[in-house]
Amino acid sequence: MTKRRYVLIGIPVACLLSIIVSLILSESKEEPRSAKQNPSPSRQLQNIPGAGTETVTQAVAGLTMPSYDEQGKEVVIMRGENTFLLNDNVYKIVTPEIEVRDYSQSEEGTQSVFITSRAGEMNSISDEGSLSDNVVIHFDPDTRLDTDYLRYLPEKEFVCTDEPVTIHGKGIKIVGQGCEIDLVSKKMWIKRDAEMEMDGIKNDLFFLSTDDTSPTEQPEEAHLPSSDENGTQKTPFEKTVIRSSGQLIFDRQSESNIMTFNDHVKIQKGSSTVFSDKLVIFLDPQTKQTRQAIASGNVLASQGTKIAKGGFLTWDVNTQSAILEDTQKAEFAKDDLNIDAQKIIFYKDTGKIDIPSPGNLKAKIKEKSGKKKAGAGTGTDDNTISVKWEGKMNFLDNTREASFEKDIEVQKENSTLLCDNLNVKFSGGDFTIQSFKATDKIHIIDKRDDLFSEAVGDRATWDAKNKVTILRGQPFALLREGDRRQILVPRVLFYEDGKTVLCEGKGSLYERGEGNLPNQSAEETDLKVTWAKKMMYYDTLRKVSFYEEAEATRGGQKLQADQIDAYLGNDQNIHKIIATGNVYFSSKRLENSEGFGSLFTWDLIQNVALLTGNPKAELRKGGSRTFSEKVYFNMAENQVSWEGRPHWQIMSNETIRSQK
Structure with missing residues (x-):
């Protein structure tokens, strides 16, 4: 007999007891008839428990009264040392014994249940x-x-007691106050303060244990200490204790035997504890093994560092799963991981968590060893990532990965990531986040940097160790600051520690002009920058650098250089540009003037620029050129000037063509 069979022993008790009591009473009523046929003299009753000075009107010694079924088999046998009829209305039985035989399990032979007591009584009236x-x-x-x-x-067709009752079994004990048995429905109640204690039930309340032995595989002597092959003593299994202040109901049905604990229910086994308003245990009527258990109403469960809250917590033995659910929000927490959803399913054998409904997750970021926690002393927590989803979520313990689907929102500090598919990697020892990968409809909203407010791409990854988020697009990812500025580039890296943004590959930046410069339209103040290798943005300096084959155009002006640095003002627009290395500048507004040098500084607000060279800058205009230490381009007033000792050289068409 398995341990779970003992858990349900109360249910067959109800059925057998109801049959027993009914038969006892029916047979007891036949005694007056036999007494009339064999009358005996009345005498004063002596040494009969509870009789006092009542008069004995009939006495039977060595009573044996069998009852038969339709096939003629003895099903109930009542025995007693002595039976006395007192005052013609009360039967007293000394040391009664009732045997109930069960022939249903023919392969196991006849099974008998015995009821004994020191005294019995029946009132004939x-x-x-x-x-x-x-x-x-x-x-x-x-x-x-x-x-x-x-x-x-x-009249009520049931038996009852208000006295304490105790059920003892191999590895099980149930105690409670009072008991009732309904003889029609075959239900049995322990009235209140029920407590069930089980030995050797190897069962994890959350089904998240790494132990690989299932609850149905424990040995019969599991509650006793044992030794392995080397003689080393093993630790015995911890006891499972269930307590309730209300009724404990035993109900036997054709498909299942049911035990129901009511009011202030507490289940405890080692570090596992569950509180609820109600607990229902379903057992197989043939094998007597637990099929399912459901805790409902204000469920609060804990196991080590795991905590769960909800309206229902269901254990299913066949699937080795536990289901936590609530019509509003079920909650699960472990260490720094917090999950809430309407339904959360835990699988013991696979270490898997399934959430088939919308939900929220919060987890800490994995920090480097010895590193000071981000946000310490500031009142803010920059070390947390939250994930919200509308589809479903799955977690696999063997890979330490969680996947999310549909309308996902990831919050990290001042940034929000939106996508339709997300994979999160947790650390091996806990639930701190190491990295994540997002795909499908990537949209990043940033509230920190001046360069952009949102980004769009095809794939995004984040690495906790290197503190970087990488956005990719095919053919380009898009960074955008409203309708004012946009950047197109294949790959973008957002660094957290240095507050920098790196755009890798050939790309372009477009910034809409304000249109408030003299004699210039909005289109003439629009700025476009292209580059061949990379672009770097420094948040603390408000500086944007473009590398290799960099080119900036604005209105009729074109600037080319090996590197272009742009600086943002307080209004987050680019106010100033500095170009270095093989500088070339041309302006249609200045009669197609051209400048060559090594350093070019351009004030976009005043729309004036300074070109210098090493050793001198070169200015070309109207088929002539000159060299000077400094060349000034004033686009606002359509003027070009220079400093130093210019030397003008008239260039022929052949010279011009050869230099081009």
Whole structure:
């Protein structure tokens, strides 16, 4: 017999007890007939428990009364050392014994249940009966029910007691206050303050244990200390204890045997504890093994560092799963991981978590060893990532990865990532986040940097160790600051520690002009910058650098250089540009003037520029050129000037063509 069979022993007790009591009473009523046929003289009753000075009108020694079924088999046998009729209305039985035989399990032979007590009584007028003084129901050699009193009420068709009851079994003990058995529905109630204690039930309340032995595989002596092959003693399994202040109901049905604990229910096994308003346990009527258990109403469960809250918590033995759910929001927390959703499913064997409904997740970022926690002393927590989703979520313990689907929103500090698919990698020892990968409809909203406010791409990854988020697009990812500025580039790296943004590959930047410069339209103040290798933005300096084959155009002006640095003002627009290395500048507004040098500084607000060279800058205009230390380009007033000792050279068409 398995341990779970003992858990349900109360249910067959109800059925057997109801049959027993009914038969006892029916047979007891036949005794007056036999007494009339064999009358005996009345005498004063002596040494009969509870009789006092009542008069004995009939006495039977060595009573044996069998009852038969339709096939003629003995199903109930009542025995007693002595039976006395008192005052013609009360039957007293000394040390009664009732045997109930069960022939249904033919392959196991006849099974008998015995009920014993020191005294029994039957009232022929009220038809109420009772057993008292050390009442014991022996279900089998290892299982019994103890109480001091049982009362039979025929009008209500049930037996009851207000005395304490105890059920003892191999590896199980149930105690409670009072008991009732409905003889029609075959239900049994322990009235209140029920407590069930089980030995050797190897069962994890959350089904998240790394132990690989299932609850149905423990040995019969699992509650006892044992030794392995080397003689090393093993630690015995911890006991499971279930307590409730209300009724404990035993209900036997064709498909399942059911035990229901009510009011202030507490389940405890080692570090696992569950509180609820109600607990229902379903057992297989043939194998007596647990199929399912459901805790409902204000469920609060804990196991080590795991905590769960919800309206229902269901254990299913066949699937080795636990389902936590709530009509509003079920909550699960472990260490720094917090999840809330309407339904959360935990699988013990695979270490898997399934959430088939919308939900939220919060987790800490994995920090480097010895590093000071971000946000410490500032009142803000920059070390947390939150994920919200509308589809579903799955977690696999063996890979330490979680996947999310549909309308996902990831919050990290001042940035929000939107996507339709997300994969999160957790660390091996806990639930701190190491990295994530996002795909499908990537949209990043940033509220920190001046360069952009949102970004769009095809794939995004984040690495906690290197503190960087990488956005990719095919053919380009897009960074955008409203309708004022946009950047197109294949790959973007957002660094957190240095507050920098790196755009890798050939790309372009476009910034809409304000249109407030003299004699210039908005289109003439629009700025476009292209580059061949990379672009770097420094948040603390408000500086944007463009590398290799960099080119900036604005209105009729074109600037080319090996590197172009742009600086943002307080209004987050680019106010100033500095170009270095092989500088070339041309302006249609200045009669197609051209400048060559090594350093070019351009004030976009005043729309004036300074060109210098090493050793001198070169200015070309109207088919002539000159060299000077400094060349000034004033686009606002359409003027070009220079400093130093210019030397003008008239260039022929052949010279011009050869230099081009």
